[in-house]
Amino acid sequence: MAEQPAAHGDHDDTRRPARVYGVGEEPDPRFSMANERTALAWMRTALALVGGGVAVVSLSSLAGMPGWAPLVGAASCLGGGALALRSVSAWARVERALRLRLPLPAPRALAMLAAGVVALAVLTLVLSVVELTH
Amino acid sequence: MRLPGPPAGQPAGRGPFHRGRSGPAGHVPGREALQPERTALAWQRTAVTALVCLVPLVFVALRTHVTAVAVGAAAAMAVSGVLVWSVHRRLGQLGDDTRGYSPYTPMTLVLAVTVLCAVGGAAVGVSLWLR
Numbered sequence: 436m437a438e439q440p441a442a443h444g445d446h447d448d449t450r451r452p453a454r455v456y457g458v459g460e461e462p463d464p465r466f467s468m469a470n471e472r473t474a475l476a477w478m479r480t481a482l483a484l485v486g487g488g489v490a491v492v493s494l495s496s497l498a499g500m501p502g503w504a505p506l507v508g509a510a511s512c513l514g515g516g517a518l519a520l521r522s523v524s525a526w527a528r529v530e531r532a533l534r535l536r537l538p539l540p541a542p543r544a545l546a547m548l549a550a551g552v553v554a555l556a557v558l559t560l561v562l563s564v565v566e567l568t569h
Numbered sequence: 570m571r572l573p574g575p576p577a578g579q580p581a582g583r584g585p586f587h588r589g590r591s592g593p594a595g596h597v598p599g600r601e602a603l604q605p606e607r608t609a610l611a612w613q614r615t616a617v618t619a620l621v622c623l624v625p626l627v628f629v630a631l632r633t634h635v636t637a638v639a640v641g642a643a644a645a646m647a648v649s650g651v652l653v654w655s656v657h658r659r660l661g662q663l664g665d666d667t668r669g670y671s672p673y674t675p676m677t678l679v680l681a682v683t684v685l686c687a688v689g690g691a692a693v694g695v696s697l698w699l700r
Contacts, residue, residue: 450671468608471672475611478679479618485683486622489690493629496697509694516687523680526672 455527459534470529477522477544484515501566507559514551518544605663612675616656619682620649626689635696638689645685652678 450456488511495504521544528540623645630638655675662670 451673452671455673456671465604468604472608472611474672474676475615475679478676478683479615481683482615482618482622482679482686485686485690486618486625488694489622489626489629489686492690492694492697493625496629496633496693502698505694505697509691509698512687512690512694516684516691519680519683519687523676526676 452527455531455534458531459536462530462533466533467530470526470533473529474522474526477525478519480548481515481519481522484518485512486515488512488515501562503562503566507555507562510558511555514555518548521547609660609663612656612659615679616649616652619652619679619686622686623649623682626686626693629693630689633693633697635693638692641685641689641692645682645689648678648681648685652682 448456488508491508491511492505494500495508525540525542525544531537532539623642626638627642627646630642652675655678659670659672659675
């Protein structure tokens with residue numbers, strides 16, 4: 436992505452991060468707010484994964500659940516943490532694209548999230564079946 | 570992002586999102602279309618979710634005596650306190666404040682809480698599994 440100089444008197448813009456607000460022109464505020472809400476929705480999804488993971492870990496310490504349960508919880512926590520990092524970087528990339536009037540980046544995180552959740556569900560199912568049959 | 574300001578001769582900071590000030594909704598022509606209310610609600614939901622996530626983490630860290638996670642959870646709670654303040658400031662920015670603003674700071678605070686929770690939860694999970 437080519438770096439473009441700031442326009443419309445934004446040279447003295449002190450907003451952070453500079454890699455976003457130091458380039459391009461001020462977009463329509465509705466688009467910026469929609470981008471912000473999308474990032475927050477991703478962040479809540481990440482928090483849900485982390486909260487679910489912590490809940491599984493908590494239950495496994497309380498109710499004598501299978502030995503692998505804490506690992507599933509830990510995996511969910513780590514996935515949520517990675518998704519949170521991704522949501523902030525995606526917000527910055529989209530905001531930058533809006534300011535530069537560039538096409539918006541593809542939402543690849545959606546496919547990654549779906550794959551991760553399905554993998555976690557399959558892992559839990561397989562481990563449950565193995566636990567039941569032994 | 571810069572929002573349209575109030576009409577000429579009218580002071581800023583009297584929009585519907587300024588606590589304790591009851592300016593009528595639709596004060597600024599065209600402001601409704603910006604949907605600041607939806608954005609404010611999204612921030613509030615996110616802040617509440619971040620706080621709620623910490624409760625089971627603190628509980629399980631204390632119960633399993635994982636000191637490092639208990640310390641991390643305490644740090645996350647401190648960050649959550651700053652987050653609540655930061656969200657309140659953000660709601661003010663979504664009012665009639667015409668200065669440029671960025672959601673980056675509160676967003677990085679939410680990120681910090683989420684990552685602290687994630688690392689803490691994973692640490693407790695692995696320590697339980699190894700026992």
